[in-house]
Amino acid sequence: MLAAFVATPAPEDPLSVLEVGDRPEPEAPEGWTTVQVKAVSLNHHDLFSLQGIGLPQERMPMILGTDAAGTDPDGNEVVVHGVVASPGWTGDETMDPKRSLFSEVHQGTMAERVVVPKRNVVPKPAELSFAEAACLPTAWLTAYRMLFVRSGLRPGSTVLVQGASGGVATALIKLGSAAGYRVWVTGRSEEKRAAALALGADQAFETGARLPQRVDGVMETVGEATWSHSIKSLKPGGVVVTCGATTGFNPGAELNRVFFTQLSVIGSTMGTRDELDDLIQMCRITGVRPQIDVELPLSEARDGFARMLEGRTAGKIVFTI
Template sequence: MLAAFVSAPAPKDPLSALEVGDRPGPEVPDGWTTVQVKAVSLNHHDLFSLQGIGLPAERMPMVLGTDAAGLDEDGNEVVVHGVVSTPGWTGDETLDPKRSLFSELHQGTMAEQVAVPRRNLLPKPAELSFAEAACLPTAWLTAYRMLFVRSGLRPGSTILVQGASGGVATALIRLGSVAGYRVWVTGRSEEKRTAALALGADQVFETGARLPERVDGVMETVGEATWSHSIKSLKPGGVVVTCGATTGFNPGAELNRVFFTQLSVIGSTMGTREELDDLIRMCRITGVRPQIDVEVPLAEAREGFERMLEGRTAGKIVFTL
């Protein structure tokens, strides 16, 4: 079957490790099933996998991809929840210490067919295209959990989204604006800031700019490059929710500001199956849809990876089959 995969890590040149070609069909353990993939979205996790971050060489070859939408064995349209918990785990899957994402322990979703636990399938509503649905289980679910589950912020609060064009950032802008938050956004270019306004941002600023006033919460996906600005942008008692660090994991400490102004630093990762179900329902009810940058056939996956690596994104990059 056609797949995008990695056979050996390339820490310095991740695109050199990307392979697109034939792979064996999936093995199906007990309690699992197969999905005929129609669309899969690209995430920074996939670039990290090419570098060997979180994916040691002994687990390769590994098909990439953490989320997908497609058809189950009975022909039903489904969305694949990307968090794989251990057998018998109950409760919040993201708190399972042995949880994984597709393409970590189990072959990923960037293939014509993928094996998944039956419990990881949710119905895809007809209102969502396969491409739109494929954006939800990773980036959009991450944003949903950050904003509505972990932040503790209510509609009417002012939030700052660091970065204007990535998958999680565009999801935060859309979800926050629809839900009644005042959304401020930073972006590196005028083009990206203008795009954020079109998505629903109230105000946009250059990266690192001094804000008109401090905010109630900051949604952090960037890491080292923006961390100091995030902490300095918060009101006393404010909260920063962090889900990743695409520019590095070594933030400036700013500990004096954290304790003196009683700030909260909250970690957030992915989301539960129930939260994904809520997100899908929210998309149906409100009409909000993922911002898709480009749709590219999986056979041409390198183009999408190049766009992400170079930062030429304006929403989600989706591979179609």
């Protein structure tokens, strides 16, 4: 079957080890099922996998991809929840110390077919296309959990989203705007800032710019490049929610400002199956839809990876099968 995979890591040149070609058909063990993939979205996690970050050589070759939408063996349209809990785990899957994502321990979703635990299959409503649904389990679910579960903020709060054009950032803008938050964003270019305003952001600023006033919360996906600005942008008692660090994991600590102004720093990772179902229903009811930058056939995956690596994104990159 056709798949996008990695057989050896390349920390300095990830695109050089991206392979798109034939892989063996998967076999579903007991308690698992096979999903015929119709669409899968690209995430920074996939670039990290090409670099060998979180994916050692001994687990390769590994099919990439953490989320997908498709059909089950009975023809039902489904969305795949990307967090794989350990056998017997109950409760919040993101708190399982032995959890993994597809493409870390188990083969990923960037293929014609993928096997997944039956509990990881969520019904897809007809109102969502396969491409839209494929954007939800990683980037959009991450944004949903950050904003509605972890932040403690309420509609009417002012939220700063660092980095206006990535998958999580565009999800935060659209979800926050739909739920009644005042959403401010930063972006590196005038084009990215204009795109964020078109998505529903109230104001857009240059990266690192002094804001008109301090904000209630900051949603952080960028890391080292924006961390100091995030901390300095918060009101006393404000909260920064971080889910990743695409520019590096060594931010300036700003600890004096954290304790003196009594800030909260909250980590957030992915989301639960129930939260994914809630997110799907929110999209169905409100009409909010993922911002898709480009749809490409899986055979042209290299072009999509190059767009992400070079920062040429304005929403999600989706591969269709």
